[in-house]
Each structure stands twice: as C-alpha cells, then as structure tokens.
Amino acid sequence: MMIRGVNLGGWLLVDRFITPYLFAVTSCHTQGNFCWYPSQSSAPPSLLQENVCDLYHCKPLQTSAKRGEPKDFPHDPFTLMSAFTETTIRRRYMEYHWDNFVTHDDVVKLSDAGITHVRVPVPFWILEDEDLWNTQSVQEPWVSGGWMYFIRLVSWCRQQKIEVWPDVHVPTSMMTGMKSKDHSMQRTLDALETMVKAIQEDGLDDVVTGVGILSAIPEKSGEAVIPNCTPQDMEEYYNEALRIVRSTLGDDVAVYQSDLWNKAEDWNHGWWTDTRNHHDTFLGSSYKFRSVETPSARHLSPKQHVALVCQDFDRETSSCCYEDSQNTRPAAGISRIVGEWSAAYDVDPAAKLQQVMNGIAKSGTIPEDRPASKERKDFLRQFVKAQMVTYESPSSSPDVSSGWFFSNFKMEGTAFPEYDYLQGLQDGWIAPTLESDLQSRYGSCYDILQETSDESRGVVDEFPPPSRGQKYEDFNDDVVTSHGNIKGKNGYTNNKYAKTSNTNGGYTNNNYGKTSNTYTQNRYGDDDTLEGYDFNDNGENKKGWFGRPAKEKKGSFLSFPMLWVIGFAALAIKYVFYSPRTYGYSSVYQGGGGGGNAATLYV
Numbered sequence: 001m002m003i004r005g006v007n008l009g010g011w012l013l014v015d016r017f018i019t020p021y022l023f024a025v026t027s028c029h030t031q032g033n034f035c036w037y038p039s040q041s042s043a044p045p046s047l048l049q050e051n052v053c054d055l056y057h058c059k060p061l062q063t064s065a066k067r068g069e070p071k072d073f074p075h076d077p078f079t080l081m082s083a084f085t086e087t088t089i090r091r092r093y094m095e096y097h098w099d100n101f102v103t104h105d106d107v108v109k110l111s112d113a114g115i116t117h118v119r120v121p122v123p124f125w126i127l128e129d130e131d132l133w134n135t136q137s138v139q140e141p142w143v144s145g146g147w148m149y150f151i152r153l154v155s156w157c158r159q160q161k162i163e164v165w166p167d168v169h170v171p172t173s174m175m176t177g178m179k180s181k182d183h184s185m186q187r188t189l190d191a192l193e194t195m196v197k198a199i200q201e202d203g204l205d206d207v208v209t210g211v212g213i214l215s216a217i218p219e220k221s222g223e224a225v226i227p228n229c230t231p232q233d234m235e236e237y238y239n240e241a242l243r244i245v246r247s248t249l250g251d252d253v254a255v256y257q258s259d260l261w262n263k264a265e266d267w268n269h270g271w272w273t274d275t276r277n278h279h280d281t282f283l284g285s286s287y288k289f290r291s292v293e294t295p296s297a298r299h300l301s302p303k304q305h306v307a308l309v310c311q312d313f314d315r316e317t318s319s320c321c322y323e324d325s326q327n328t329r330p331a332a333g334i335s336r337i338v339g340e341w342s343a344a345y346d347v348d349p350a351a352k353l354q355q356v357m358n359g360i361a362k363s364g365t366i367p368e369d370r371p372a373s374k375e376r377k378d379f380l381r382q383f384v385k386a387q388m389v390t391y392e393s394p395s396s397s398p399d400v401s402s403g404w405f406f407s408n409f410k411m412e413g414t415a416f417p418e419y420d421y422l423q424g425l426q427d428g429w430i431a432p433t434l435e436s437d438l439q440s441r442y443g444s445c446y447d448i449l450q451e452t453s454d455e456s457r458g459v460v461d462e463f464p465p466p467s468r469g470q471k472y473e474d475f476n477d478d479v480v481t482s483h484g485n486i487k488g489k490n491g492y493t494n495n496k497y498a499k500t501s502n503t504n505g506g507y508t509n510n511n512y513g514k515t516s517n518t519y520t521q522n523r524y525g526d527d528d529t530l531e532g533y534d535f536n537d538n539g540e541n542k543k544g545w546f547g548r549p550a551k552e553k554k555g556s557f558l559s560f561p562m563l564w565v566i567g568f569a570a571l572a573i574k575y576v577f578y579s580p581r582t583y584g585y586s587s588v589y590q591g592g593g594g595g596g597n598a599a600t601l602y603v
Contacts, residue, residue: 003403005117028058081141111160121169167212210254213241273331284339318397366413375456380429
C-alpha cells in the first residue's frame with residue numbers, strides 16, 4: 001500500500017515554528033493566570049474569547065541568550081519549560097496544548113482526504129521517570145502526561161482506519177546539551193524501548209504499525225548533535241533500535257529512520273537491503289525546507305519551482321535504496337520514503353519566524369501580510385501535485401519509493417500556510433488523494449510542469465526581499481533554467497546527469513561547458529545575463545523575473561547581430577499584432593539542433 005501521510009508535528013514535541021503563540025509566554029502565564037492569543041490553536045475554545053492576552057498587564061517574557069543580543073521568547077522545548085518555575089503550572093500549560101492542538105475533527109478530515117498514516121514526533125522524555133530529570137548535570141524541566149493524549153489519538157485513528165507511526169524524533173543530547181556520545185545514545189535507546197513496551201501494554205499495536213527510531217538533524221549551531229558520532233556509530237544505533245522495536249512489537253512492524261545523518265546515496269552499500277531481516281524498513285528524506293534554503297531557490301519562477309521537483313527532487317528521492325552498485329535493482333529490504341515535505345517555496349522560515357515572534361510581542365498577533373491570491377493557490381496546486389507524483393513514483397526509478405508524509409497537518413496563524421495540510425484542503429490547493437495511482441489522475445511531473453503558468457508575477461514573493469545586487473547561484477539543470485522548455489526523446493533531458501553525452505532529440509547532453517552545442521552563449525555563457533537569470537542572448541535588454549535588467553552586450557552598436565535586428569525590424573512591425581510576443585521576464589533559448597527560437601507566450 002502506498003503511504004500517504006501527514007506529520008502531527010508541534011504537538012507532543014513542541015516546535016515554535018509550528019505553534020508560535022505557545023512560545024509567546026508572558027508574566028501571566030508563568031504565574032498560572034493563563035491568557036490566550038487570537039486564533040491560538042492550544043487555547044480551549046470556551047476560554048479563547050474570555051481571557052485574551054493583554055500585553056499591557058501581561059508582559060512578554062523575553063530574554064537575551066548573550067549580552068548584546070536582542071531579546072526573544074523561548075525558542076525550544078527546554079527554554080519554554082524553563083520559563084515556568086513551578087512544575088504544576090508548567091504541566092497545566094502543556095495539558096491545554098496537548099488537549100486542543102490535535103482534535104477528533106482533525107483526524108476525521110485527514111481520513112476523508114485519503115490520509116493513510118500519521119507520523120507523531122514524540123520527545124524522549126515522554127515516559128521517563130521524573131526523578132531522572134533531577135539527577136542530570138543540568139536539571140531538566142520536562143513534564144509528564146503527554147502519553148495519555150497519544151493513547152486518545154490512537155483510539156481516534158482506529159475509528160478512522162489511519163495507521164500511527166510514533167517517532168522518537170531527536171536524541172537526548174540535542175535537547176539537553178549532553179556531551180557524552182555513549183550516554184546520549186543509550187538514553188535515547190532506553191526511551192525507545194520504554195515507548196514500544198508501552199505501545200504493547202496499552203493495546204495500541206493494532207494501530208501503531210510503525211516506529212521512527214530517530215529523525216534528528218545532524219548539527220545544531222555548528223556542533224554535532226551527538227558529539228563525535230560517526231556513520232558507523234549510527235549504523236550500530238539503528239541496528240540495536242531495530243532489534244528493540246521488533247523484539248517487542250513483532251517482525252511485521254515497520255521501522256523508519258532518517259537520511260539526515262548521511263546522504264541517501266551513501267546508504268547504497270548493501271546495508272539493510274535483505275528482505276529476511278529488513279523488510280518493511282524505510283529510509284526517510286526531508287524536503288521540508290528544500291525549496292527555501294537559499295535565495296537562488298526562492299528566486300525561481302513558478303514553472304522553475306515545478307521543474308526543480310521533476311528534476312532535482314526526483315533524483316534525490318530515487319538515490320536510494322538499491323541492491324547493486326549501478327542502482328538498477330531496488331532493494332528488497334529498506335525502501336525510500338519522503339518523511340517531511342511541504343508546499344513552501346519563496347520564504348525563508350527562520351527569518352520569517354523571527355518577524356512573527358516580534359509581531360506577537362508588539363501587538364499580540366501574528367502579522368498577516370501574505371494573502372493567498374487565486375494565482376498563488378493555482379500554483380500551489382501544481383506544486384503539490386508535482387511533488388506527490390514524484391515522491392510516489394520518481395521517473396528515474398518508479399519502484400524505489402513507498403510514499404510520503406506532508407509536514408505539517410496544521411500550522412498556527414497565517415505566516416506559513418504552505419506547511420498546513422488542513423488549510424490546503426480548505427483552500428483547494430491540496431486535493432483528496434483517494435486514487436490508488438495519482439499519475440493516472442494528474443499525469444507525470446512533466447505533464448504538470450507544462451500545465452503550470454509563469455504569467456503572474458505575484459505568485460513568487462521572496463522573503464526576505466532580495467537585496468540590491470543580490471548574487472544567485474546557477475542551477476546546473478537546463479530543464480530548470482529554461483522554465484521547462486527543454487524536451488528530448490522520452491521526456492526531459494537533464495544534461496548533467498545523462499549517462500551518455502550524445503544528442504537526444506536534438507538536445508546535446510553535454511556537461512555544461514561555457515558554450516553548449518545547442519545553447520551558444522546561453523545561461524551558462526560569460527555574458528548571458530545579470531547574475532545568470534534567464535535572459536536570451538539576442539542583444540535585447542530583457543527583464544528578469546523581478547525586473548532586473550540584463551547586462552548590456554559589449555561591442556559596437558552596429559555589430560553583426562545588430563544588423564540582423566535592424567534588417568528584420570520593419571517586417572516585425574508589420575506582423576506584430578499577429579505574431580507571438582516574447583515573454584519578457586522568462587525569455588530563454590529553447591531551440592533544437594542548433595536553432596535559436598526565443599520562448600514565447602501567445603497574447
């Protein structure tokens with residue numbers, strides 16, 4: 001069965017990015033006089049309108065980590081819990097969140113939309129003995145009580161026939177600053193063992209069909225999350241975690257791990273590929289922030305964003321897992337799954353989140369400055385469809401993937417709607433996934449690419465806004481840089497990754513030399529464009545995606561190309577009202593076999 005899931009992030013393991021209001025703690029909160037912000041997801045519906053936070057009387061609890069740094073609200077679970085000096089108040093605050101953030105209605109809506117699985121990040125301390133927290137080198141501020149809400153979720157999912165995968169999301173060192181590799185890994189394994197035993201003892205194993213054994217990022221603030229940890233150490237951890245899970249819950253339970261510790265292709269060395277011991281195991285990949293990591297990615301046009309999915313995301317999804325060194329035989333054991341992806345494409349979440357927190361401190365509300373226009377929703381629909389079909393059946397290796405988990409099921413406020421699955425359903429840019437084969441409904445990723453429009457400039461709204469003279473890296477992919485206009489035999493040709501350097505349907509599969517056989521002085525030429533962004537090379541001063549002028553051509557005005565321009569000017573004027581017009585900000589070379597026709601839009 002194809003896995004089509006969502007993450008229930010920000011719930012049992014809280015996350016400021018998902019629930020910013022929860023982290024906007026005031027002096028009233030810490031005293032037990034709880035107030036609530038408008039549209040706060042953790043607020044009890046009966047109290048939301050009665051106890052609205054008044055920031056005149058309830059002072060925002062903001063501190064500086066270091067002298068000279070700006071003040072800020074708590075930023076992670078440790079600092080959030082530490083803001084409360086009394087354990088009983090801290091627990092009551094969290095119980096409101098656990099009780100209200102995930103609802104029965106949410107689960108019903110997910111089921112109706114065709115969601116088959118939910119992945120639940122859980123903290124390692126969820127079932128730990130509270131006495132342990134007081135015996136560490138640094139006293140830990142955790143609170144117990146979240147497990148009973150997990151049990152309630154499982155009962156809801158049982159009713160809706162949704163499978164649940166709890167995920168021990170981060171190692172103990174990531175939240176506690178623990179410096180011992182062995183201590184951190186053993187405590188994380190102990191937490192995993194306690195959780196799987198509780199799943200069995202509480203009768204949840206008919207619905208809990210899979211367990212995530214670690215999904216942490218490899219670094220935090222430039223330091224390894226588990227100090228001195230090598231890939232070999234992680235393999236030992238994963239092997240022991242697999243033994244713990246299956247010795248308790250049985251050999252049929254699925255086991256999920258993340259590729260964030262190592263590149264996916266680096267797992268293609270025969271590890272976990274056998275079906276006897278490693279069937280129903282999954283190597284997850286995270287594209288949660290992939291399209292927004294750099295200014296170059298955020299700067300792409302709508303069609304280029306979809307092309308990036310068809311090309312780059314497709315390659316990465318199919319980069320694992322195989323039995324042979326040529327990557328031609330998908331492994332019978334571990335298979336690929338996309339663990340976190342979203343519809344985000346033009347906003348840096350870290351920069352935006354700081355603006356969100358500053359807005360709450362100033363006015364008590366999340367700034368609402370990004371309305372979803374019809375054009376934006378139309379694009380989001382295309383972007384989501386392209387990712388779904390790619391993650392279910394990547395064109396380069398259709399049988400290697402087992403499905404996906406969208407991140408997240410819900411977001412608080414309107415700052416990050418592209419990460420909100422339920423909002424996407426409501427707004428229509430996510431459609432229910434009830435068919436067994438989405439390609440039969442949507443076509444391939446390249447079909448979706450050709451249906452995507454570059455017409456509206458308002459679709460891409462970079463944040464932070466690009467600075468004057470912003471430099472952008474080139475994407476070494478002709479399909480992306482041409483806005484999907486490069487097409488060869490059997491679909492789209494990606495020059496850099498072609499296995500042979502011959503001509504395929506008129507498009508030379510070279511390796512991006514300064515002068516391509518087909519694209520002379522194209523995007524990769526020395527004097528193609530300002531900062532390499534999509535201008536043709538016919539001497540015209542075209543506009544970029546955001547109106548940046550191309551470089552002026554060097555040389556005499558009456559150069560040979562200019563004489564051709566002057567010679568055909570009169571004929572062009574005669575037929576201007578009957579001819580296709582070059583679409584100014586996306587004009588690129590797209591010809592074949594040495595031709596050179598500018599990309600056009602008929603108006």
